[in-house]
Amino acid sequence: MIKESGSANETVAFASEFAAELKKGDIVRLHGEIGVGKTVFVRGVAEHFGCAEDVCSPTFAIMNIYGPSQTEDALPIYHFDLYRFENEEEIYDAGLDEFLGGDGISLVEWPELIKNYPAERVFDVTIEKDSAMGESYRRIIIDKR
Numbered sequence: 001m002i003k004e005s006g007s008a009n010e011t012v013a014f015a016s017e018f019a020a021e022l023k024k025g026d027i028v029r030l031h032g033e034i035g036v037g038k039t040v041f042v043r044g045v046a047e048h049f050g051c052a053e054d055v056c057s058p059t060f061a062i063m064n065i066y067g068p069s070q071t072e073d074a075l076p077i078y079h080f081d082l083y084r085f086e087n088e089e090e091i092y093d094a095g096l097d098e099f100l101g102g103d104g105i106s107l108v109e110w111p112e113l114i115k116n117y118p119a120e121r122v123f124d125v126t127i128e129k130d131s132a133m134g135e136s137y138r139r140i141i142i143d144k145r
């Protein structure tokens with residue numbers, strides 16, 4: 001699936017629509033350069049689950065957990081940023097793999113270091129800029145494993 005976005009708000013709205021498809025245990029890997037809009041996409045997913053106001057970049061925290069909010073059947077959202085890790089070992093030493101593919105939905109920025117993602121359903125979201133199309137243009141490509 002390919003979607004074109006002309007603004008951060010449009011990316012949030014699209015991600016929120018996409019999130020309706022997500023189920024417990026799903027993993028979403030977010031690909032794309034620094035500042036392309038991966039965290040913005042996470043905000044859209046969190047919005048669908050009613051906890052968008054909490055979303056911020058976990059670059060310094062390595063993982064944020066959002067929700068579940070008021071409703072009992074809401075899912076926790078695990079938002080990872082693996083940018084600062086140098087190898088897969090460090091990620092396991094930090095204990096992050098305990099959350100992946102578990103009782104919630106996992107969204108992973110800079111996901112490339114982990115070789116095997118432990119989930120039945122893994123989505124790859126790739127966000128690209130195109131300088132010819134202007135500053136706020138993004139192409140969002142979604143594939144399901």
Ligand SMILES: Nc1ncnc2c1ncn2[C@@H]1O[C@H](COP(=O)(O)OP(=O)(O)OP(=O)(O)O)[C@@H](O)[C@H]1O
Pocket residue numbers: 005006007008009010011032033034035036037038039040041057059109135136137138
């Ligand atoms: N169409 C668009 N979709 C998403 N973000 C956009 C768009 N147009 C402009 N932006 C801006 O691009 C920036 C994206 O920042 P964001 O923190 O989401 O990037 P990131 O991919 O998470 O970067 P990092 O790798 O540093 O975590 C925001 O400032 C956002 O407002």
Ligand SMILES: [Mg+2]
Pocket residue numbers: 038039057058081109
């Ligand atoms: Mg980010």
